[in-house]
Amino acid sequence: MHLAAGTRIGPYEVTGLLGAGGMGEVYRARDARLNRDVALKVLPDEFAADPERLQRFTREAQALAALNHPNIAAIYGIEESGGQSSGPRVQALVMELVEGEDLSAHIGRGPVSVADAVSIGRQIADALEAAHEQGIIHRDLKPANIKVRPDGTVKILDFGLARTLDPGAGTRDVSNSPTLTARATQIGMIIGTAAYMAPEQAKGKAVDRRADIWAFGVVLYEMLSGRRAFDGEDVSTTLAAVLMKDPEWSALPASTPAALRRLVLRCLERDPRLRLRDIGEARVLLSDAAAVRDQPASAAATPGQSARPSIVPWAIAVLAAVAAAVFAILPMVGSEPEGVPVQFNVSFPPGIRPLSAGSDYHGGAISPDGHNVAFSGADEKTGRVAIYVRSIDSVEATMVRGTDGGRYPFWAPNSRTIAFYARGKLSRVDIDGGSPMVICDAPNGGWGGAWNRDDIILAGVTDPGPLVRVSARGGDTPVPVTKVLPGDNDHDWPQFLPDGRHFVYTAWGNSFTGANNTYIGSLDSPDSKLLVKDLFHPAAYADPGFILFIRDGTLMAQEFDPRSLELKGVPSSVASDAKGPITVAANGALSYTSTLMDNTSRLEWIGRDGTGGRPLAPSGFYADPAISPDGTKVAYGKKESLSGTFDVYILDLTTGAERRLTFDPADDRSPVWSPDSRDIVFSAGRQPVGLYRRQANGAGAETMISPSGTRQVWSGQWSKDGFILSYGDADGSWDIFTLSLPDLKSTRILGSPTLNESRGAVSPNGKWLAYDARETARFEVFLTTFPPSVDKLPVTTEGGAEPKWSHDGKELFYVNSTTGALMSVPVTLTDPPTFGTRRQVHPGPLDWGWNSSHSFDLDQKTGRALVEVVEARADLTLVLNWRALLKR
Numbered sequence: 087m088h089l090a091a092g093t094r095i096g097p098y099e100v101t102g103l104l105g106a107g108g109m110g111e112v113y114r115a116r117d118a119r120l121n122r123d124v125a126l127k128v129l130p131d132e133f134a135a136d137p138e139r140l141q142r143f144t145r146e147a148q149a150l151a152a153l154n155h156p157n158i159a160a161i162y163g164i165e166e167s168g169g170q171s172s173g174p175r176v177q178a179l180v181m182e183l184v185e186g187e188d189l190s191a192h193i194g195r196g197p198v199s200v201a202d203a204v205s206i207g208r209q210i211a212d213a214l215e216a217a218h219e220q221g222i223i224h225r226d227l228k229p230a231n232i233k234v235r236p237d238g239t240v241k242i243l244d245f246g247l248a249r250t251l252d253p254g255a256g257t258r259d260v261s262n263s264p265t266l267t268a269r270a271t272q273i274g275m276i277i278g279t280a281a282y283m284a285p286e287q288a289k290g291k292a293v294d295r296r297a298d299i300w301a302f303g304v305v306l307y308e309m310l311s312g313r314r315a316f317d318g319e320d321v322s323t324t325l326a327a328v329l330m331k332d333p334e335w336s337a338l339p340a341s342t343p344a345a346l347r348r349l350v351l352r353c354l355e356r357d358p359r360l361r362l363r364d365i366g367e368a369r370v371l372l373s374d375a376a377a378v379r380d381q382p383a384s385a386a387a388t389p390g391q392s393a394r395p396s397i398v399p400w401a402i403a404v405l406a407a408v409a410a411a412v413f414a415i416l417p418m419v420g421s422e423p424e425g426v427p428v429q430f431n432v433s434f435p436p437g438i439r440p441l442s443a444g445s446d447y448h449g450g451a452i453s454p455d456g457h458n459v460a461f462s463g464a465d466e467k468t469g470r471v472a473i474y475v476r477s478i479d480s481v482e483a484t485m486v487r488g489t490d491g492g493r494y495p496f497w498a499p500n501s502r503t504i505a506f507y508a509r510g511k512l513s514r515v516d517i518d519g520g521s522p523m524v525i526c527d528a529p530n531g532g533w534g535g536a537w538n539r540d541d542i543i544l545a546g547v548t549d550p551g552p553l554v555r556v557s558a559r560g561g562d563t564p565v566p567v568t569k570v571l572p573g574d575n576d577h578d579w580p581q582f583l584p585d586g587r588h589f590v591y592t593a594w595g596n597s598f599t600g601a602n603n604t605y606i607g608s609l610d611s612p613d614s615k616l617l618v619k620d621l622f623h624p625a626a627y628a629d630p631g632f633i634l635f636i637r638d639g640t641l642m643a644q645e646f647d648p649r650s651l652e653l654k655g656v657p658s659s660v661a662s663d664a665k666g667p668i669t670v671a672a673n674g675a676l677s678y679t680s681t682l683m684d685n686t687s688r689l690e691w692i693g694r695d696g697t698g699g700r701p702l703a704p705s706g707f708y709a710d711p712a713i714s715p716d717g718t719k720v721a722y723g724k725k726e727s728l729s730g731t732f733d734v735y736i737l738d739l740t741t742g743a744e745r746r747l748t749f750d751p752a753d754d755r756s757p758v759w760s761p762d763s764r765d766i767v768f769s770a771g772r773q774p775v776g777l778y779r780r781q782a783n784g785a786g787a788e789t790m791i792s793p794s795g796t797r798q799v800w801s802g803q804w805s806k807d808g809f810i811l812s813y814g815d816a817d818g819s820w821d822i823f824t825l826s827l828p829d830l831k832s833t834r835i836l837g838s839p840t841l842n843e844s845r846g847a848v849s850p851n852g853k854w855l856a857y858d859a860r861e862t863a864r865f866e867v868f869l870t871t872f873p874p875s876v877d878k879l880p881v882t883t884e885g886g887a888e889p890k891w892s893h894d895g896k897e898l899f900y901v902n903s904t905t906g907a908l909m910s911v912p913v914t915l916t917d918p919p920t921f922g923t924r925r926q927v928h929p930g931p932l933d934w935g936w937n938s939s940h941s942f943d944l945d946q947k948t949g950r951a952l953v954e955v956v957e958a959r960a961d962l963t964l965v966l967n968w969r970a971l972l973k974r
Contacts, residue, residue, distance in 0.1 A: 096165040127179040157213035184241045190229035197312035208372035209240035227301035228282045280324040303353025311337040427970040435483045438463040450962040453501040456671030460495040464905040488522040496535040533578035544580040579624035592624040623666025680963040694949040696927040714763040717947045723755030756801040756939040800939040820844040856889035865903040893946040906931025
């Protein structure tokens with residue numbers, strides 16, 4: 087959300103933007119009542135829907151309100167405006183507007199004089215002492231959060247990371263850092279800005295006021311020296327410096343008083359037990375004019391002569407401590423320098439959802455230099471899909487202009503240009519600005535790609551189909567470079583090996599007859615070499631010679647010779663809870679998809695307008711909800727654990743009693759009710775695979791009603807005249823059939839070997855068939871006559887699946903196959919039909935996809951809907967210096 091000049095929030099009129107950070111945007115505003123300028127820290131509307139962010143926003147207000155100190159920017163109040171019919175909801179923290187430069191600007195011009203450093207440091211210490219006495223730590227003290235007014239008064243800003251000290255709070259915190267995403271991971275938590283973190287922060291441990299004392303020492307050092315105390319090319323090397331290296335003590339001016347040197351040393355003790363105990367001691371020292379009077383350099387003991395332990399025993403102690411915290415400081419494989427393995431999760435921007443609704447997660451890609459991550463996301467409100475880029479040391483992500491509809495980005499070797507698939511084209515664009523350029527047609531999209539230093543791009547532009555090569559400069563006709571073998575469906579996720587000629591790629595098996603295998607291909611020959619068999623996720627190559635792949639949720643690394651193209655040794659585990667795709671940077675960083683929750687879902691009732699959200703049952707492992715025609719019961723697939731199998735259950739809405747209907751060890755799911763609400767047909771994974779019918783009260787035996795020889799079946803629509811179903815035929819594609827009852831005669835009415843037509847629904851007047859099909863890179867909804875006799879009519883163009891008719895036939899509901907939102911569109915069933923303005927009914931994401939026949943159902947009596955909402959959250963996990971984990 088951006089507020090234009092003139093926008094009013096309560097009595098405050100916005101006059102301009104001051105800046106933006108992890109907690110929102112900050113504006114200059116005019117207080118009409120008191121005739122003064124203030125700063126408004128605005129929490130965007132979509133943030134307000136996030137309880138975690140809202141809690142942090144409230145906590146910041148409470149923390150600041152408790153601090154009444156001349157060196158801390160004051161809070162005047164909280165204002166809220168808008169919401170519902172009166173415009174977007176805006177929550178703002180009204181703060182003192184501090185004029186002047188921040189301290190980073192002063193340091194940027196060179197060292198601060200000793201006298202000025204003492205004056206500024208004394209005021210910082212005074213402010214921190216007041217905060218600490220209130221039980222509040224800042225945790226992100228740095229020059230950018232310290233303002234120096236023209237009269238020399240210092241003001242500390244942004245206690246957004248402050249945390250009231252609570253002995254019962256444990257060792258974990260759930261707040262987000264403004265610079266490093268800091269959601270809990272299996273190996274700890276990183277809070278704050280890398281160059282100013284205390285070592286215990288960098289290890290993900292709990293922190294106390296001594297973390298602020300460390301940051302104070304870093305700031306004091308930088309004021310005196312004019313340079314960073316701990317610096318590196320990226321977050322990984324900066325954190326390594328914090329953990330392992332001393333500042334360049336010779337950078338302190340020779341005129342630095344001995345007492346001031348000792349203060350900096352005491353503040354920068356890595357062991358918190360040896361660090362300065364109280365910031366008040368620093369305030370007292372800096373207030374002592376005699377103690378900080380200029381002295382010649384000879385009067386001060388050098389750091390090497392101090393009582394501090396030498397680097398060698400200290401390093402040994404750190405190794406033990408970090409190993410205990412799982413951040414093991416270990417040698418990297420080969421001749422690379424030692425590195426610190428750091429793992430953290432990249433959450434998506436507020437209001438932007440990863441394209442993970444259903445089984446098709448788009449993932450992200452780390453740039454070759456390891457500095458940025460590109461990913462595709464969808465706006466939860468508008469459904470707009472685009473490519474976003476985020477620096478790995480920032481929580482801010484920027485949408486790349488010209489990438490509307492973009493998916494599956496991959497990087498050029500220069501780390502400044504990305505290629506992506508959108509609207510039937512493969513295009514490229516510079517992330518720093520400029521217009522996108524079409525490289526070639528990609529009518530069926532593609533998954534991932536590779537770009538070598540000769541400007542050759544490998545991509546899958548047809549689905550199914552082989553990989554093709556094309557010039558990154560555009561204008562070329564794509565040329566196939568792989569052969570699709572029997573049992574394969576399409577080839578995707580290529581990655582060049584170091585020679586720029588050979589490449590790794592994934593051959594996806596078709597839905598029923600093939601396996602997913604990793605191959606080595608070559609630009610010089612269409613022949614390929616099998617490398618790793620039976621992988622659910624694509625593999626990747628990593629220098630100096632590893633193949634990375636995921637097996638049963640564990641990220642594995644196996645040595646690989648890129649010259650002989652042979653695997654060596656046995657795989658070693660790198661990380662758990664991993665999914666694909668994997669991308670690797672040259673600096674030892676890698677990315678993969680992780681799921682931070684256990685793939686649970688919830689069933690909830692919503693009104694036809696999307697209101698309500700009343701849960702049907704506690705969160706669990708559900709699938710395919712179906713409401714009985716008489717509105718008294720709900721059937722659904724359910725399993726007891728993530729690794730379990732589905733059975734059909736029935737919930738009585740009048741009594742609340744749940745009853746299990748099937749007991750087979752294979753999956754039983756996708757229930758559909760008979761028109762009289764007495765029987766249920768469900769899809770069974772047992773042998774023989776097919777549709778089975780059973781009385782809903784559990785009486786009688788199950789009988790198979792679908793044709794024998796089917797490979798997989800999705801239930802469909804049951805009407806008085808028969809059954810509409812879709813199932814996988816021997817050719818590996820999905821088609822739509824009618825099944826007459828009771829003679830069980832099956833007739834294919836719609837289908838082709840490649841387009842995967844499925845999930846058909848006949849209109850209430852019996853004249854029109856709505857269905858979904860994957861004719862491009864995603865599913866779309868189409869309409870045709872019933873039985874089909876004319877060309878199909880597209881209903882959606884931005885992704886659609888699972889169409890369902892309203893009881894009066896005037897509205898089609900469907901799932902947006904890009905975002906997972908529940909949508910609807912008015913339909914006038916003329917010849918040809920016409921469509922009104924589509925709307926979002928529920929933001930989802932609904933659990934649609936290859937493994938689901940339906941993720942929602944409509945109550946034909948009341949018009950309300952029952953939706954299955956996914957509770958799993960797919961995040962992108964980054965591991966810096968990943969090879970150090972091989973020695974754990």
